[in-house]
Amino acid sequence: MQIGLVGLGKMGGNMRERIRNAGHTVIGYDTNPEVSDVGHLSDLVDRLDGPRAVWVMVPAGAATQHVVDQLGSLLKPGDTVVDGGNSRWTDDERHAKELGARGIGFVDAGVSGGVWGLQHGYALMVGGDEEHVERLQPIFHALKPDGPYGYVHAGGVGAGHFAKMVHNGIEYAMMQAYAEGWELLEKVDSVDNVREVFRSWQEGTVIRSWLLDLAVDALDDDEHLERLRGYAEDSGEGRWTVEAAVANAVPLPAITASLFSRFASRQEDSPQMRMVAALRKQFGGHAVESAEKA
Amino acid sequence: MQIGLVGLGKMGGNMRERIRNAGHTVIGYDTNPEVSDVGHLSDLVDRLDGPRAVWVMVPAGAATQHVVDQLGSLLKPGDTVVDGGNSRWTDDERHAKELGARGIGFVDAGVSGGVWGLQHGYALMVGGDEEHVERLQPIFHALKPDGPYGYVHAGGVGAGHFAKMVHNGIEYAMMQAYAEGWELLEKVDSVDNVREVFRSWQEGTVIRSWLLDLAVDALDDDEHLERLRGYAEDSGEGRWTVEAAVANAVPLPAITASLFSRFASRQEDSPQMRMVAALRKQFGGHAVESAEKA
């Protein structure tokens, strides 16, 4: 099968390779000419036989919107666009409508796998109409891991990104769970070797997981994580998960706590705790630390 | 009425003055001879007519235990000890038993009021048997604020400190509430004058309170709280409140979040967020900040 692939960064580049390894034809386009197969997006479209399929793998938001707009002009009725980036599910609904007005199909695909996907396959959560999803099966099959898992047609347009978003929300809380446990073990004197405790958990326990394996790898590299700062970015999906929870009146205390911990990790000094300190000083004459001392 | 008062620090010293202003006789003892009325604790006991009442106002834990032990030896059956410090309610049960074995009564008194108590009175939450509590009424009356509020006999031994502990737990969450709101208002561009927003809330709103008044005082002194660090101690009662919640299977999400925010405020760098950063690096090749950069 032929497919166009727009965006050949760390993810897109590896995905091109995995699809090609499965015997398919990939025409890749990137604004970086060193990795691009064609000079212009229009060249990519021209080199595909109709009905075309073009996979978009660029940053969510403005960049994805720009590519979708361009493809809306370049593609023909019967063609299909797949958004494999980390778009918000609400963007999918708009994109499907915009492209649908021109007879172009739209599929959203949440993609998990990171740097491990090239070798082990990418988990795919897909949303869209059956007819559009069906056409892409050879590509999905090429990308997904071997075995029975790693692919789902989750529902209509937006369901793929929604499922991937919730996946990331769960991921936030799982990472937070291990992190909290690790800090507590490191804090107490009685436990001599926290790294070996984590390593031992890799078999026979309720909490064994791939993330635990990665935690052990990280501790093998830097036993007390002294070469890192306690600073964590968040990537959009965590925020959107909380927004979706609020919109749907679903309580997500652990996932939200994990997101807020990341927010706090990026503050040099906490404004809200300055207010708490100020109030303590006002009513109790409690000692506070001045900013100068910091 | 006569009363002995052990511990003449910031709280005890002011309380001595307020009780004396009400016309009672206070014999105060402190290890600091500059403020003490007598040279030894035994002198204090000697100068009181029986049945004696001695109010202990020293730090919770070892210091209180030490004074209770000494008073157990010095006092006589029919005398009464009041622990007005911030003891854990479980200590009260032990102290009551130890003193009760010698025929000495025990009353626990949670005292609120801070630096404002001398002038406006101290709120008192009292626990103990009716007979012991009854004897102390003149002193409680002298200490409490004027008007119908500010005093309660909450229940048996320990109930006074338990009620005061819950008061402090509520206080933690209320301070956190204002602090969170303040940070959000300070963060957004559209609100020009957060201090004036806080000031305006002092009348007509659902959230008007004494703590809000103090917040306005603090902002008048330092509009953006730039002279403080976001660093807040916790004083025992917050922790005990969470422990009591865990022991009684009562969910306290807001109070506990407030306590944890204080814990986090005192960390230079968050160990758990180092683990989160390490995991993100492992699976995604996400950029992390090295400790060197910090």
Add this chain to the structure above:
Amino acid sequence: MQIGLVGLGKMGGNMRERIRNAGHTVIGYDTNPEVSDVGHLSDLVDRLDGPRAVWVMVPAGAATQHVVDQLGSLLKPGDTVVDGGNSRWTDDERHAKELGARGIGFVDAGVSGGVWGLQHGYALMVGGDEEHVERLQPIFHALKPDGPYGYVHAGGVGAGHFAKMVHNGIEYAMMQAYAEGWELLEKVDSVDNVREVFRSWQEGTVIRSWLLDLAVDALDDDEHLERLRGYAEDSGEGRWTVEAAVANAVPLPAITASLFSRFASRQEDSPQMRMVAALRKQFGGHAVESAEKA
């Protein structure tokens, strides 16, 4: 001064009365003819001398949008619309733009006071350009409480509703704080009289507040709150506060916990806890309760 007032429900009706009591002329319109002063919104506009001011006091969202749209057609350049409802601050920006294109000014006003406002005054948090806000001063003055507090011009368009929204977020966490403390006190045996503990806190404590006074009123009416269900709606502002926090990367753990507690209070049975129960059953053979038993 003359003012038009659209929406004469519980809030709007009382506000009309308070403004009239201050000597101003109010032309009120409501879809309910029993309370309306005019038959049609156009009549209201006709009866005001230019430059007109019309205060909109209808539910946020579609109802407010509908009235703003109508006023956009009926009013003239130089007139001013005040949205005193509970609109999202993002709606304000759109309304200001829509009306501004026709030369009509826009002011947003967050109004606090509930059923107590008629007598004691309404706290007002106002956003908009100085020229539009200035014109409304006589009305703001009539509505606000006596004394120095209860009114603030918080910033540009949207700042009034944003400040009111944060006020409500703080309110959520303060209510949660008292509620958590109350449940813990009710749960333990040692505290005999929780209502009297709450009552005593009304003077001399750090946590005295108007909400505490209301809590005592509620307990006087129903000592153990046995006539109510543990069921709490949320009114929009709480959700928006969390959304604003997520958008601005500000951690709000206590306010968010309070919102989530309300979400959970409205669930007959918690789906997520069914999953937790299912997982416990899978790995441990732990006893679970079947739905039939519920």
Add this chain to the structure above:
Amino acid sequence: MQIGLVGLGKMGGNMRERIRNAGHTVIGYDTNPEVSDVGHLSDLVDRLDGPRAVWVMVPAGAATQHVVDQLGSLLKPGDTVVDGGNSRWTDDERHAKELGARGIGFVDAGVSGGVWGLQHGYALMVGGDEEHVERLQPIFHALKPDGPYGYVHAGGVGAGHFAKMVHNGIEYAMMQAYAEGWELLEKVDSVDNVREVFRSWQEGTVIRSWLLDLAVDALDDDEHLERLRGYAEDSGEGRWTVEAAVANAVPLPAITASLFSRFASRQEDSPQMRMVAALRKQFGGHAVESAEKA
């Protein structure tokens, strides 16, 4: 090697079988004569050659204390007791001291594996002095899973149970993470098949784990978990994890949120939300639901 095993319930019985399968001699004692190998605990001691090792596998708290007390009388200097139950780490310190005074060694072993342990092995986290731990290696080897993982000597007395406790705390938050994600997916209309989304995550994702596998098993058995109530017990370790966090000033927001969610799941009606409802009624005339309607 010979070992005595006290407590032959679901866990102990399977452990006896696994140890015997490895070729060791197990003398088991249980108060239930149908499963016990001997009639009295003293018979068990008599049938072991010195220096003896006795593994205690009974409920934490009073039952474990009772067996430890009895073994203290029955065993000889040089013998060793292993507590494999779910004791609090602070109990270990006391037990080690009590037994140590008689020359008897003490080892604490946190055991994970539940109903799966007989076949796949039990993960063991062990605390105690090297000399006592060393003697038990053949038994630990028999119980643990095959392969390099599943056993750790975590530190001195108490470290084994402390590590197991933290394991369970992490487990609480991981279960909560999946549960929250599942509820959100079930709530939205766009995702058609939540079970298949969960199934797909079992390969290629960041969140693949044994718990996820169990979640899929549970959903295969009861797709929407309609046969369960949202009711979850907690087993001690979750509470102790929060207590240890509070004692060590380590913030554990996600783990604590998970514990509190379990507490709330067991309440027919939430007292604290009755207070929130009461406050809303007081200040706003908000509609509340009466208990009669519930």
